[in-house]
Amino acid sequence: MSEHFDVHGGACLSGEVEVVGAKNSVLKLMAAALLAEGTTTITNCPEILDVPLMADVLRSVGCAVSIDGGTVVITTPAEPSYVASSAAMAKLRASVCVLGPLVGRLKRAVVALPGGDAIGSRPLDMHQNGLRKLGATSVIDHGCVVAEADGLHGAQIWLDFPSVGATENILMASVLAKGTTVIDNAAREPEIVDLCVMLQQMGAEIEGSGTSTLTVHGVDALRPTTHRVIGDRIVGATWAFAAAATRGDITVRGVNPHHLDLVLEKLRHAGAEITVVGEEAFRVVQHERPRAIDFVTLPYPGFATDLQPFAVALASIAEGTSMITENVYEARFRFIDEMVRLGADARTDGHHAVVRGVKRLSSAPVWASDIRAGAGLVIAGLCADGVTQLWDVFHIDRGYPYFVENLTRLGARVERVVEG
Ligand code: UD1
Numbered sequence: 001m002s003e004h005f006d007v008h009g010g011a012c013l014s015g016e017v018e019v020v021g022a023k024n025s026v027l028k029l030m031a032a033a034l035l036a037e038g039t040t041t042i043t044n045c046p047e048i049l050d051v052p053l054m055a056d057v058l059r060s061v062g063c064a065v066s067i068d069g070g071t072v073v074i075t076t077p078a079e080p081s082y083v084a085s086s087a088a089m090a091k092l093r094a095s096v097c098v099l100g101p102l103v104g105r106l107k108r109a110v111v112a113l114p115g116g117d118a119i120g121s122r123p124l125d126m127h128q129n130g131l132r133k134l135g136a137t138s139v140i141d142h143g144c145v146v147a148e149a150d151g152l153h154g155a156q157i158w159l160d161f162p163s164v165g166a167t168e169n170i171l172m173a174s175v176l177a178k179g180t181t182v183i184d185n186a187a188r189e190p191e192i193v194d195l196c197v198m199l200q201q202m203g204a205e206i207e208g209s210g211t212s213t214l215t216v217h218g219v220d221a222l223r224p225t226t227h228r229v230i231g232d233r234i235v236g237a238t239w240a241f242a243a244a245a246t247r248g249d250i251t252v253r254g255v256n257p258h259h260l261d262l263v264l265e266k267l268r269h270a271g272a273e274i275t276v277v278g279e280e281a282f283r284v285v286q287h288e289r290p291r292a293i294d295f296v297t298l299p300y301p302g303f304a305t306d307l308q309p310f311a312v313a314l315a316s317i318a319e320g321t322s323m324i325t326e327n328v329y330e331a332r333f334r335f336i337d338e339m340v341r342l343g344a345d346a347r348t349d350g351h352h353a354v355v356r357g358v359k360r361l362s363s364a365p366v367w368a369s370d371i372r373a374g375a376g377l378v379i380a381g382l383c384a385d386g387v388t389q390l391w392d393v394f395h396i397d398r399g400y401p402y403f404v405e406n407l408t409r410l411g412a413r414v415e416r417v418v419e420g
Pocket residue numbers: 023024025027093094120121122123124125126127128161162163164165166299304305306328329
């Protein structure tokens with residue numbers, strides 16, 4: 001059975017859209033539940049494919065997991081297994097986040113190497129080096145990360161790069177280590193702050209959350225908790241770009257606008273009117289053809305690499321020429337070939353893309369190579385003449401709850417077509 005979307009061009013999106021919890025937060029919060037025996041409840045979870053996949057990973061180490069709409073309940077046994085080998089491991093990147101909690105709690109872990117989006121090389125050297133500094137051995141053996149320690153002790157750790165996943169794994173291993181751990185050049189993404197908040201509710205002692213220096217004073221044990229996931233800023237930004245590209249008017253609810261300060265500023269430069277409506281909502285209105293602007297991807301608070309496909313989609317129909325620089329994942333420009341099928345005047349040179357805005361794109365069959373590339377192609381398809389067929393939409397289902405339904409509510413004509 002194969003599925004694709006028919007995206008009808010020419011829409012001008014308008015209305016309100018509600019965004020739920022962040023994919024890149026909920027999966028790590030689910031892994032954090034391993035750190036405490038008992039029942040942890042996570043609310044405002046997105047109904048996306050990655051959540052049941054992560055639930056399978058947790059079940060493979062002995063947790064009971066139930067999912068009821070946006071609520072995930074995880075019961076962690078007194079002695080979980082240290083071997084995480086579910087087939088689901090290969091399907092999502094975030095599965096590697098069970099490594100830190102398992103090593104922290106059990107002092108050993110065998111974790112199958114993760115899968116996930118094909119957006120470039122995704123090594124685990126910083127994760128492993130961090131665990132080694134805490135006193136564990138860590139090797140890759142038969143497709144698994146194998147880590148073992150007699151006991152974990154606090155350490156000073158400098159990351160080469162503010163890696164989101166490495167910061168999370170080291171953080172989750174260090175909360176139960178003896179003594180104090182300092183993680184320098186730590187990632188500062190809002191999803192890391194969300195994880196810190198949940199760990200603190202569980203009894204962890206963490207200072208500096210949201211800064212590039214995290215100080216963790218190890219404690220003997222953590223307790224389960226109930227936690228609400230922060231709104232998904234990447235999904236929120238998707239709607240913001242969709243409004244700007246289709247000359248629409250969208251109010252996005254459920255996302256902290258401050259998590260998108262730079263993004264909204266960029267859209268203002270492109271000609272959008274932005275209104276922040278309290279702590280959890282903002283409105284994006286675009287009257288004229290967007291102006292070309294440059295984008296440079298960087299770790300938070302820089303412009304997120306996950307938003308780069310939306311920047312390319314906007315640039316492709318903007319007035320003028322945009323330069324887009326990708327600093328995080330070298331293979332992320334692959335999707336530009338699909339944009340070219342839609343008539344974009346874009347070319348890449350190393351980690352730069354030059355996009356000369358055209359007045360109109362034209363529909364064509366295109367393929368999503370990852371979650372965000374897929375959403376970027378939908379935005380472009382909405383601006384193209386005719387009906388764009390988007391294939392491999394399972395990528396989009398991994399990250400966007402009720403995507404077609406939300407688009408339809410905003411006035412777009414997008415149909416999911418199931419064949420075979
Ligand atoms: C997370 C997000 C992903 C986002 C990315 C960057 C999840 C599930 N995924 O991925 O959507 O695009 O952050 O914001 O939260 N690196 C190394 N060695 C390591 C670890 C990372 O070289 O040990 C490199 C990577 O190849 C990449 C860069 O560091 O070039 C950033 O990766 P990282 O921040 O770790 O991304 P993820 O946590 O995998």
